[in-house]
Amino acid sequence: MDGKDIEKLGFTKNEATVYLALLELGSVSVGAIVKRTGIHKAIIYDNLEKLVKRGLVHYVIKANRKHFEAQDPETLIRFLNEEQKLLKQKRKLAERLLPDLV
Template sequence: MLDELKKIGLSENEARVYLALLELGSETAQEIAKKAAVKRATTYVQLEALMKKGLVTSFEKGKKSYFRAEDPEHLIKIAEREKKMARERESALEEILPGLGKLYISSGERPRVRFFEGVEGLRTMQDEFLKTKEKEALGFSSADDILRIFPSHPAEYSPRRVRRGIHSKLIYTSSRGKILKKQDDELLREARYIPADKFPFTCDVAVYGNRVAISALRKNPIGVIIESEEIADSLKTIFNLAWEATEKYN
């Protein structure tokens, strides 16, 4: 019966206390707590709630307070009250729903964010990038970390990007210096080096179309793709600013 009482609006502890009182007839809070297997302090709270609902009454006997369960017929009134409140909530929701919908639409674009874990997760991000219809991608990268995680990256990933006709503008760090420049033309790439000791960078960031893909390459590899025109445009602006600043290192 506990579950049935909960369905009509009683909390679990209220239901326990009420059932205990039905069996006991009338008793002190201490005895009710024992019967209901509820802490004594909690029992007082539940008894007060049940009295407000008309399911319990109290009376004094000597110097002690006793509590008595009211006729279970009162539960019908509670069920009817719950139904009435549900109808009122539904009616109120129907009234405000059109306005809420307008607010939702007027608030503009909502970024879609997806997370990827592990090396295989980063491969999935790369595969998704290579399916893009965009013909230019802007990026920041740590060449050392990319080659550590994906040793075959130059032989596999770059040729696939070239076959897709995706041009890359890349700002990168490397402990070996300007290692990418000599292959720029054949790989549809403009790469600019920045010194890792001055600009430590351990992530890979790609911006293409309305998407920003960020991969953390140290410790446990993890990545995120954010789909948002506003965020992508802002990152493109930051990239262009950084691109101009790399001139003195190249």
């Protein structure tokens, strides 16, 4: 799969690259992700944090090291459904505020 397809879902290039690497590699350390992607370690950590917050990635501790793993890809649909709900709420708020803004 091309990372550009994942980017169309609202991910940055690096988030998409890290997510796809995890889908391919399974449960791995950051070092393995760096080796697979060529992205600097600090950037990997930043993107992993974002993906964990979105619920698309989780980690377990193995031998005192974090090993990251992508959640089931179906989680991506659930994440997008949540994003859609939030967007609807924002739209309703904007519609309520509109008369005061005009």
